[in-house]
Amino acid sequence: xxxxxxxxxxxxxxxxxxxxxxxxxxxxxxxxxxxxxxxxxxxxxxxxxxxxxxxxxxxxxxxxxxxxxxxxxxxxxxxxxxxxxxxxxxxxxxxxxxxxxxxxxxxxxxxxxxxxxxxxxxxxxxxxxxxxxxxxxxxxxxxxxxxxxxxxxxxxxxxxxxxxxxxx
Numbered sequence: 276x277x278x279x280x281x282x283x284x285x286x287x288x289x290x291x292x293x294x295x296x297x298x299x300x301x302x303x304x305x306x307x308x309x310x311x312x313x314x315x316x317x318x319x320x321x322x323x324x325x326x327x328x329x330x331x332x333x334x335x336x337x338x339x340x341x342x343x344x345x346x347x348x349x350x351x352x353x354x355x356x357x358x359x360x361x362x363x364x365x366x367x368x369x370x371x372x373x374x375x376x377x378x379x380x381x382x383x384x385x386x387x388x389x390x391x392x393x394x395x396x397x398x399x400x401x402x403x404x405x406x407x408x409x410x411x412x413x414x415x416x417x418x419x420x421x422x423x424x425x426x427x428x429x430x431x432x433x434x435x436x437x438x439x440x441x442x443x
Contacts, residue, residue: 300345305352313357333407338386350380
């Protein structure tokens with residue numbers, strides 16, 4: 276599968292993108308006007324970003340929708356836009372060493388949001404839609420016993436159990 280390299284020759288449009296979305300992999304951002312835009316525009320922007328820089332892993336043991344960037348500010352903005360759809364992602368920082376240390380900021384969307392993601396954001400990429408549908412099928416199985424740890428607070432289980440026991 277080849278990579279698409281869009282080219283356009285319009286100085287005003289190029290200036291608009293550079294001014295509003297930033298320049299360079301570490302300096303990209305979601306501009307303020309996007310956050311007050313309608314959901315159709317926001318979801319189209321999210322679809323474009325995830326179709327370009329995201330991936331969908333449908334392996335039942337590691338099912339996830341994810342995207343990443345060198346720009347932390349961009350990932351914070353994308354994360355906030357996801358919440359407009361009721362999707363809560365985890366933001367992680369990965370340190371990659373290839374000659375020099377580079378940081379990659381990553382958003383992971385738990386598989387429990389796959390149907391919401393498909394309905395609100397979707398994808399124009401056949402392979403990504405296929406993976407998304409596989410995650411949804413896995414989630415919809417009657418014998419789905421996979422545990423979702425995204426709503427749990429680590430290391431707090433025993434403390435909560437003690438308090439519950441003390442309260443009777």
